[in-house]
Amino acid sequence: GDSVTQMEGPVTLSEEAFLTINCTYTATGYPSLFWYVQYPGEGLQLLLKATKADDKGSNKGFEATYRKETTSFHLEKGSVQVSDSAVYFCAPIWAGSYQLTFGKGTKLSVIP
Amino acid sequence: EAGVTQFPSHSVIEKGQTVTLRCDPISGHDNLYWYRRVMGKEIKFLLHFVKESKQDESGMPNNRFLAERTGGTYSTLKVQPAELEDSGVYFCASSRQGFGEAFFGQGTRLTVV
Numbered sequence: 001g002d003s004v005t006q007m008e009g010p011v012t013l014s015e016e017a018f019l020t021i022n023c024t025y026t027a028t029g030y031p032s033l034f035w036y037v038q039y040p041g042e043g044l045q046l047l048l049k050a051t052k053a054d055d056k057g058s059n060k061g062f063e064a065t066y067r068k069e070t071t072s073f074h075l076e077k078g079s080v081q082v083s084d085s086a087v088y089f090c091a092p093i094w095a096g097s098y099q100l101t102f103g104k105g106t107k108l109s110v111i112p
Numbered sequence: 113e114a115g116v117t118q119f120p121s122h123s124v125i126e127k128g129q130t131v132t133l134r135c136d137p138i139s140g141h142d143n144l145y146w147y148r149r150v151m152g153k154e155i156k157f158l159l160h161f162v163k164e165s166k167q168d169e170s171g172m173p174n175n176r177f178l179a180e181r182t183g184g185t186y187s188t189l190k191v192q193p194a195e196l197e198d199s200g201v202y203f204c205a206s207s208r209q210g211f212g213e214a215f216f217g218q219g220t221r222l223t224v225v
Contacts, residue, residue, distance in 0.1 A: 044216035
């Protein structure tokens, strides 16, 4: 069945390091793809999205490209900051559904 | 614009008791969703309202869970009777359209002892 696999953490990086969080999905169709972020003490927030193949979502210096050939939507940031410390969730919405299907979440800690 | 608001933020109840969680969506958002995350597991979908109607309740775990949405505004999720495995964080989200960006509340942490 349809599923999402997200790189498990925790991930600890130094400030200004490069970040990649892997996300792959299996699906019979073409889902829309989302990354959500949960900062400490806050609710989930949409970080970026892509709705079709080759689309690139970007926000706050983060980017992710919808790769149909590898069924992936990896999250990247060139230079992380302490304020990026949070839990990141990859979450497809499968065609014909309104449900977000969340990955397990990746906790990122950025140290000065 | 006020965000999605959930009450209470924390609740500790004994097994067998009843708990009611409340969610106030963003004004004008017809779509309202409930999700939950139990310890160590993924965030899972529970159900979806469009206005006051249940569009999809395929994620509701059993008949101890009852969700309502009065007049298409706020929603409540009642657990009766609560069991230990119901412990977790319950999230509410709303969206203007049924597909796309959903705005989440901070969640209610439910602990059943």
